[in-house]
Amino acid sequence: MNIDGRAWRTIWLEEGGGAVSVIDQTQLPHEFSICSLRSCEEVVDAIRRMVVRGAPLIGVTAAYGLMLALRKNPSDSSLTNAIAALNATRPTAVNLRWALERVFRKVSSLDYSERADVAKEEAFLIAEEDVAMCQAIGENGLELIQKLAINRSDYCASDPINILTHCNAGWLATVDWGTALAPIYKAFRAGLNIHVWVDETRPRNQGSSLTAYELACEGVPHTVIADNAGGYLMQKGQVDAVIVGADRVTATGDVCNKIGTYLKALACFDNGVPFYVALPSSTIDWSIGNGLQEIPIEVRSPMEVTHVNGIYQKGSGSSEIVNVQVCPDRTTAFNPAFDITPARLVAALITEKGVANASKDGLEELYTLAK
Ligand code: MRU
Numbered sequence: 001m002n003i004d005g006r007a008w009r010t011i012w013l014e015e016g017g018g019a020v021s022v023i024d025q026t027q028l029p030h031e032f033s034i035c036s037l038r039s040c041e042e043v044v045d046a047i048r049r050m051v052v053r054g055a056p057l058i059g060v061t062a063a064y065g066l067m068l069a070l071r072k073n074p075s076d077s078s079l080t081n082a083i084a085a086l087n088a089t090r091p092t093a094v095n096l097r098w099a100l101e102r103v104f105r106k107v108s109s110l111d112y113s114e115r116a117d118v119a120k121e122e123a124f125l126i127a128e129e130d131v132a133m134c135q136a137i138g139e140n141g142l143e144l145i146q147k148l149a150i151n152r153s154d155y156c157a158s159d160p161i162n163i164l165t166h167c168n169a170g171w172l173a174t175v176d177w178g179t180a181l182a183p184i185y186k187a188f189r190a191g192l193n194i195h196v197w198v199d200e201t202r203p204r205n206q207g208s209s210l211t212a213y214e215l216a217c218e219g220v221p222h223t224v225i226a227d228n229a230g231g232y233l234m235q236k237g238q239v240d241a242v243i244v245g246a247d248r249v250t251a252t253g254d255v256c257n258k259i260g261t262y263l264k265a266l267a268c269f270d271n272g273v274p275f276y277v278a279l280p281s282s283t284i285d286w287s288i289g290n291g292l293q294e295i296p297i298e299v300r301s302p303m304e305v306t307h308v309n310g311i312y313q314k315g316s317g318s319s320e321i322v323n324v325q326v327c328p329d330r331t332t333a334f335n336p337a338f339d340i341t342p343a344r345l346v347a348a349l350i351t352e353k354g355v356a357n358a359s360k361d362g363l364e365e366l367y368t369l370a371k
Contacts, residue, residue, distance in 0.1 A: 001171040001178075001185070003032065003217050009176050010057055011127065013064070017120055018071070020064040022052050025172060029213035030311045030321050037061075040069035040082045047089040047096075050204070054173020055247045055283055056130050059095030062086045063123035066103045070119050074112040079104070091296040092256060092338045093247040094285045099126055126282075127175045133280035134177035136352035141183025141243065141278055142190065144348070144355065148240050148274075149192060157193055160221065161240050164197040164230055167258035168210035169245025169278065179245040179278040181214065183350065188220045196222040197233060201258060203304040203335060227260050231267035239273050243350070246279040253343030253358030254291030259336055265345040274347035277358070281351060284363065291340040298337040305333035 001008065011022050019038045026049060027033050035051055037043050043065030046052055052061045069082030083100050090096060106122045107115045145163070149155045163184060170181035177185065187194050196215055201207035208224045215222040225233070233239050242264055248256040255261070255277045268275035288294040306327040313319045327333065346358035356362040 001176060001214065001218060009127075009131075010052065010172055011060055011064070011175060013120070013124065017067075020061070020068070022046065022061065023172070024051050025053060025210060026051055027321065028172070029209050029216075030319075037065070038068070039072065040065045040085065043068060044085050044089055047086070053206070054168060055093035055095040055245070056134070056174040056179070056280060057172070058090060058093050059099035059282060060123065060127045060130055060175055062089075062096050063099040063103050063119070063126050066100060067116055067119035067123050070107065070116040074115040076108075079108065079115070090298055092298045093283075095247075095282045098282050099123075102126065130175045130280065130282070131177065133282070133352035134171075134174050134179060134182050137179055137278050137280065137350055138177055138182030138186040140352070140355055141276070141350045142186040144241070144276065144350065145183055145187045145192060145194070146190075152240065155193070160193040160195040161187070162195050162197060162233075162238055164199065164233070164239045164242045164264070165211060166199040166207065166227075166242075166244045166261050166264055167201045168206040168214070169257075170211055170214040172210050172214055173245060174280075178214075179280065179350075180243040181211070183243065183278065184215075184220060185218060188218065194220065196220060197230065197239060198222050198224045199227050199230060199260065199264070200224055201260065202227055203308075205308070206258070209309075230264055231271075234267050234271035234273050239271075241274045241276060241347075242268055243276045243278055246277050246283050247338055248291075248295050249277065249279055249284050249349065249363075250288045250291045250294070250343075251284070251286045251363060252289045252291075252360045253346060253349065253356075253363060254289075254295075255341040255343070255346055255349075255358070256291055256295045256297075256338050257341065259339050262339040262341045262345075265341040268347075269345050275341075275345060276348055276350055277341075277346055278350040281353070281367065289360070291342070295338075295340060297339070300335045300337050302333035302335055305335050306331065
């Protein structure tokens, strides 16, 4: 997608294959900088610090991390240690485990001399497939948005389709296009009049810092709102649909996504607003059925709640990214990073294979028929 008219991806292999470049998301929207990751240890650190984040991008980055580990040392113990270190970075998004297992299956039976090159090929393939899946999600979601426009008698140039989204499930969370934002980009490019309500997404503000940044770069009309504003906007008829991404979807259609997603789904239910979840198949965990009981929820530092990042304008044109405290000194905070939305609250799952009911039958039918 575009930044200042130039097309970017979030991750790419540097020439020679000895390092991987990523956009440093900890600095956005204030600074655009590229980070070069030269070892598996640097990849581990980048995922943990959320230099890269978003379920699909975490998976792709981890796959490249495994390649870097094997370049340094292709032994069995190096392979298992690297997988363990990468897997431990972020426990919730299943794409991480999925991508590592995929590379492992390709390399584990090979001679040591072949492992790094084959890991590189597989990581590249995972990245390319992610782009294709996100594009297809975009096309499938576009049809839903077109239906929303047809069904809204007052839809016109001055009264757009209003989509609310939570967190960042745009191209920055994937390799390109995004999941929840892909249908929005496709709709915008197809000429639909569309406007996005962007939940700021406390505590790390992926909405106000990343989603708003992406949409602004693409020129898509959007408005940032406090996380608590969505229910009111739905009551006032100002939300036509909610589309979010996912970090893990169970085989029965339960959805794990950024903390606060569940509250949006509840508000949708009460107001008759369709709540859609966009995801690639790499986000489905076919091994589990009960999201609340079986998905490990990452608990992050309380400092993400007690403090916020922003840009401080120092005057005379200079500025600095600063982190400021918003709570009293002795207040404690708790920071679960994800929640579970039960399948019954999900209007449909938008996948690369098509649109499915959020249920075991819905998912199985889509993926069996599509094979
Ligand atoms: O903690 P993050 O920023 O990695 O969380 C990201 C999300 O919750 C996204 O909505 C999800 O990964 C879907 S990304 C296409």
